[in-house]
Amino acid sequence: MKHGDLHVVPFVQKLPVYVAMFGINYCHADYFNMRDSSPLTVLAYVLKGQGSVTIDALTFRPKAGDVFILPKDSYHKVTADADQEEYWTYLWFNIKGNVLQLFESFQLHQTFHIPEAPFENLFHKGFELVAQHGENGERLQMELLLACTEMVAQLSGLMEKRQAQYSIEVQKMQQYLNRLEAAPFHSEHMSRHFAMSFKQINRSFKKETGTTVYNYLLCKKIDKAKMLLQDTSMAVSEIAYRIGYADAHYFSNVFKRKTGVTPTEYRKRKT
The missing domain is CATH 1.10.10.60 (Homeodomain-like)
Incomplete structure (x- = not known):
């Protein structure tokens, strides 16, 4: 079970990649979501609590401050921790189209969990953009896509910096x-x-x-x-x-x- 706020974004025909929806989830202790061969990619930032994310055979435990990525065409299972008192809360974007090419170009197609990513402000941008361009569907879609591309670029830069510091x-x-x-x-x-x-x-x-x-x-x-x-x-x-x-x-x-x-x-x- 969950509650939250979501926005469906108008589709723009000419775009090969687009944001279908975005929002915020407040996941209760019994929250469970599963997709088999998902038709979309999810880009999410955890605000509070901790949960479990399974992508094909891999399992991760994203907590507050972490980013997780659920790639298109994969098996996804997302659950909240059953024993936590607060809601597992995260901001999310559902991205459709030729998403793999976008993530490949930034060397993020192998990455599913990024701990301690200092980009909360970028993930809040969706709500700010709705307030600014909510009446103009095409402008809103273009601005959201630019925001998501900035997120991917910033995450890629963070991963590159961390790779240089591997043991x-x-x-x-x-x-x-x-x-x-x-x-x-x-x-x-x-x-x-x-x-x-x-x-x-x-x-x-x-x-x-x-x-x-x-x-x-x-x-x-x-x-x-x-x-x-x-x-x-x-x-x-x-x-x-x-x-x-x-x-x-x-x-x-x-x-x-x-x-x-x-x-x-x-x-x-x-x-």
Whole structure:
């Protein structure tokens, strides 16, 4: 259960990316929301309380001051903590259209949780813009899209700054994973390499990067596959082999889970 305030934004036909709705949620202890292969991306800033966010197989615990991103074409589950006295409160924007390209251009397509993001003022802009341009739907849509683009740009800059401050240990883990872009991944090999349990590796990696080892490497592989699908005429089976998948059917399923379309469909759209 929840209550809050939401605004539906008029659609502007000429825009490839647009804000469908925005608002604020006051989530009660029993709040639960789930989307299977979501048709939209959610960009949210937590004002109070704490909740749980699951994106495909990844789970995060956003608290006050954190940003979370629920990407399009993914499984989303959002729940409030059952034992907190205050409402889990967050500002949110629902963005539709070619959102992936926007997030890719700012290197945020692998990012789902950004702790301690000092951008609350940007997320309040939606309500300010309604007060200024509420009677002009097209102007409102354009201003909201600019505001969301500014949020994404600022978050990207924050992540870039933090990446430069990763511990030596996590930087070495990233370098190790980057070398596996074209090879199969075995958690036991990584454990042996770093003389740590894989659970310890994953915990350290996620704490600093905001994502798991597996998701970091998977995004690298999917990005490589996208490039090969767009820029070459290689068969899907050859592309699968080049990014470390012996089974092309399995690769196609992984690709669709991550992007919402099969490799063949992706190639048709991009050529």
